[in-house]
Amino acid sequence: DRLYQEALSDPELKRTQVELEAALSNSREARQVVFDLFQDLDGFSLDDYKPFSDVSSGLDRLVRFLSAAVADRQQKLIKVDDETYDLVTVDDTRRARFTLNRDTAMSQDDLELMGLDHPLVQEELGRWRSVPPEDVGIAVSGDVDMPVLLSLWMVEASAGNGERRVVLQPIAVKQDGARVPAVERQCERYLQAPATSPRFVPKQRLELFARAVEPTLQRELKHKGAANGDGSYSAELIGYVEIVDQGA
Known part of the structure; x- marks a missing residue:
């Protein structure tokens, strides 16, 4: 009865048309808002964040890095217990005592918290990052059916809103340019x-980088959103591994 009365008061349905147009306009606006909200998630993957859920693995890598880095200076990182390490010089003088536990470091003056921002760690990171590209390569034997070129890139990306991210991106390809994700997922194992x-000559390496490695890196960064939008990024080669069939 109410609908009938409203129809009589608006025989040309002008009010209904206005309401429909308003509803459609609101719908379009809501759709755009939702699109804007989620468009930055194109490259999102929970797998990318799984490594951050285990802090201990990151600390283990930091310990291994520092141990290997100072060995070049004839220094040693000696394990005292599960959370404590001594950095000693060639004459066995203790240079620093580190702990992996923040609470312990805050409660004891003679312990220094090991972390990426520690001056000694920063010093070694800077020293090894400055190694010329021609000196960062190694050749190893592995379970591959043909030679694989594994490159490791440190990518620094900044978004238009000022956000900055630093990630390590492995790219592994065969000589024909085919990508090898299985090698990328186990890059740390191949480093050991x-x-x-080596099997490739310098000319082959340069050709493979230009034809396959760099285009693959560019596609990967676009997929993850690092090379899209108003931001900028830089990619620095920090590791090169030629993996050769161990039976060859």
Whole structure:
């Protein structure tokens, strides 16, 4: 009865048309808002964030890095207990005592918290990051059916809103340019593999980088959103591994 009375008061349905147009306009606006809200998630993957859920693995890598880095200076990182390490010089003088536990470091003056922002760690990171590209390569034997070129890139990306991210991006390709994700997922294992003689000559490496490695890196960064939008990014080669068939 109410609808009938409203229809009589608006026989040309002008009010209904206005209401429909308003509803459609609101719908379009809501759709755009939702699109704007989620458009930055194109490259989002929970798998990218799984490594951050285990802090201990990151600390283990930091300990291994510092231990390997100072060995070049004839220094040693000696484990005292599960959370404590001594950095000693060539004459066994203790240079620093580190702990992996923040609470312990705050409660004891003779302990220094090991972290990326520690001056000694920053010093070693800077020293090894300044190694020329031609000196960062190794050749190892591995379980591959043909030679694989594994490159490691440190990517620094900044978004238009000032947000800054630093990620390590591995890119592994065969000589024909085919990507090898299985090698990328296990890049740390291949860095520890037995050394062997390289198979590629400098001309082949340069050609493979230009034809396959760099385009693959560019596509990967676009997929993850690092090379899109108003922001900028830089990619620095920090590691090069030639993986050769261990039976060859």
